[in-house]
Amino acid sequence: MQYAFLCYNHENTILAWSKEQEAAVMSKLGAVEDKLRAQGRLGPVARLMPTTSATTLKKDRDPPLVVDGPFAETKEQLLGFFIIECAGLEQALETARELAAANPGGCYEIRPLAVFHPGTP
Amino acid sequence: MSTDPAWIDAALISARPQALAALLRYFRDMDTAEEAFQEACLRALQSWPDKGPPRNPTAWLIMVGRNAALDVNRRRRMHDSLPDEASMSDLDDAEVSLAERLDGADYRDDILRLLFVCCHPELPATQQIALALRIVSGLTVPQIARAFLVSDAAMEQRITRAKGRVSKAGVPFETPGATERARRLAAVAAMVYLIFNEGYSVTGEDAEARGRLSEEAIRLARLLLQLFPAEPEIMGLTALLLLQHSRFGTRFDSAGQLVLLEDQDRSLWNLLMINEALALIDKALRHRQPGPYQVQAAIAALHASAASAKDTDWQQIELLYGTLERLQPSPVVSLNRAVAVAKVRGPAEALALIEPLERQLAGYFHFHGVRGAFLKELGRISEAREALGRAIALANSAAEAAHIRQHLDHLSAAGGASE
Numbered sequence: 001m002q003y004a005f006l007c008y009n010h011e012n013t014i015l016a017w018s019k020e021q022e023a024a025v026m027s028k029l030g031a032v033e034d035k036l037r038a039q040g041r042l043g044p045v046a047r048l049m050p051t052t053s054a055t056t057l058k059k060d061r062d063p064p065l066v067v068d069g070p071f072a073e074t075k076e077q078l079l080g081f082f083i084i085e086c087a088g089l090e091q092a093l094e095t096a097r098e099l100a101a102a103n104p105g106g107c108y109e110i111r112p113l114a115v116f117h118p119g120t121p
Numbered sequence: 122m123s124t125d126p127a128w129i130d131a132a133l134i135s136a137r138p139q140a141l142a143a144l145l146r147y148f149r150d151m152d153t154a155e156e157a158f159q160e161a162c163l164r165a166l167q168s169w170p171d172k173g174p175p176r177n178p179t180a181w182l183i184m185v186g187r188n189a190a191l192d193v194n195r196r197r198r199m200h201d202s203l204p205d206e207a208s209m210s211d212l213d214d215a216e217v218s219l220a221e222r223l224d225g226a227d228y229r230d231d232i233l234r235l236l237f238v239c240c241h242p243e244l245p246a247t248q249q250i251a252l253a254l255r256i257v258s259g260l261t262v263p264q265i266a267r268a269f270l271v272s273d274a275a276m277e278q279r280i281t282r283a284k285g286r287v288s289k290a291g292v293p294f295e296t297p298g299a300t301e302r303a304r305r306l307a308a309v310a311a312m313v314y315l316i317f318n319e320g321y322s323v324t325g326e327d328a329e330a331r332g333r334l335s336e337e338a339i340r341l342a343r344l345l346l347q348l349f350p351a352e353p354e355i356m357g358l359t360a361l362l363l364l365q366h367s368r369f370g371t372r373f374d375s376a377g378q379l380v381l382l383e384d385q386d387r388s389l390w391n392l393l394m395i396n397e398a399l400a401l402i403d404k405a406l407r408h409r410q411p412g413p414y415q416v417q418a419a420i421a422a423l424h425a426s427a428a429s430a431k432d433t434d435w436q437q438i439e440l441l442y443g444t445l446e447r448l449q450p451s452p453v454v455s456l457n458r459a460v461a462v463a464k465v466r467g468p469a470e471a472l473a474l475i476e477p478l479e480r481q482l483a484g485y486f487h488f489h490g491v492r493g494a495f496l497k498e499l500g501r502i503s504e505a506r507e508a509l510g511r512a513i514a515l516a517n518s519a520a521e522a523a524h525i526r527q528h529l530d531h532l533s534a535a536g537g538a539s540e
Contacts, residue, residue, distance in 0.1 A: 012135035013134075015343065018127075049396070068351040068356075
């Protein structure tokens with residue numbers, strides 16, 4: 001089954017990382033990704049721009065309302081995601097622990113995918 | 122539980138503006154607030170590595186800082202001390218809600234106040250910048266001193282003097298109305314831009330220390346945008362800083378010589394920053410409230426999106442400088458428009474445009490540099506040489522002077538006109 005690993009963390013803490021810290025985390029994450037890729041388990045991976053770049057369309061009204069900023073003001077922000085093939089929750093948690101060792105702090109929300117359209121190749 | 126020290130450092134740095142701003146409102150005194158925050162950071166360094174970071178580091182720091190400062194006060198008054206916060210890994214619910222009330226819905230105004238205090242009109246620009254870097258960004262005195270190329274002692278004195286002036290003037294604690302809030306935001310935005318420029322006007326050899334200032338300015342601009350997410354001028358400011366900074370690595374060659382925009386290696390421009398800036402400009406445009414930062418960001422974006430220097434859309438840049446002249450008339454803006462005019466319609470018209478600016482810009486390095494370049498293009502070699510000579514005399518850095526000297530050398534080599 002495919003799982004989404006939604007990465008939540010304190011955005012401003014990440015933005016306060018030094019270049020060296022940033023590079024170290026990215027290279028450690030890259031190593032985990034390489035391993036998953038070699039196992040044929042790695043799907044799309046995305047890092048999102050800072051929440052200040054976000055725009056929200058509130059569609060609970062007609063016409064929808066466009067609002068600057070992310071959907072919700074939260075202590076931790078959605079900063080990116082991985083899609084990874086896992087045999088089940090056990091393996092998903094194991095993978096999440098590997099990713100967490102590479103990039104500590106914050107949380108991964110692990111959610112199985114219901115529908116997945118890979119999109120335009 | 123092991124918590125990475127680098128992670129803790131980043132968490133403390135990023136929590137600083139909000140935590141310090143809440144403590145300032147609570148204690149109404151900058152020194153007490155700073156000491157309280159400092160104490161909270163020390164306790165975080167003791168407690169977080171073993172017990173793990175709290176879910177909400179900012180609330181933890183506010184709470185622990187407040188308790189620590191109260192504790193000091195009480196001990197001074199020979200009362201019992203509060204329980205030791207270091208014994209808890211996180212705050213319990215009651216304390217979290219107290220911290221949240223302390224931090225409260227006013228946190229936007231708190232942080233704005235903290236920044237606004239630093240740009241007090243009585244403070245000269247250099248003191249504003251030093252104070253903001255010390256108080257808001259939490260840079261150490263030696264870090265700031267290095268960026269300004271002064272001794273630690275001189276910087277310490279500058280910051281102490283600035284703090285003295287600010288506290289004498291009094292911190293405005295009343296909640297601002299909409300007009301006052303807009304006024305504060307504009308003043309703070311201008312200060313953030315000053316900080317950036319202080320870092321941008323680097324010369325090769327101290328690029329590292331000063332580049333730090335530009336990064337701090339971007340962090341502050343992003344913070345402002347988080348607080349005021351629907352302000353198109355703050356989107357414009359953030360975009361402008363990102364676009365300028367995206368070229369940081371290419372503005373000087375390995376010998377520390379200035380490299381002009383048209384000669385920079387565009388493949389080395391930071392595409393992440395450029396794309397983020399373009400997204401912000403896109404968002405700002407939707408508001409249809411043009412302002413100086415947005416227009417400057419749009420100009421920078423045209424440079425950033427040109428595949429090569431000769432693909433630059435100078436026509437559009439000239440129009441945008443025209444808009445900027447109307448929004449914020451200044452001879453420097455007119456000078457910049459003339460550079461675009463020279464590219465679109467040639468140096469003769471551009472030269473005619475800047476001649477009337479001479480009186481106001483006689484002491485400005487770039488005026489003589491640009492005028493010299495126009496004269497050179499028109500083949501008026503001896504006048505060009507004289508203008509470039511004046512530019513060298515007015516250069517702000519060795520790199521600027523060296524750059525103009527190259528032009529002069531070209532003149533001698535090309536013209537053979539050593540008249």
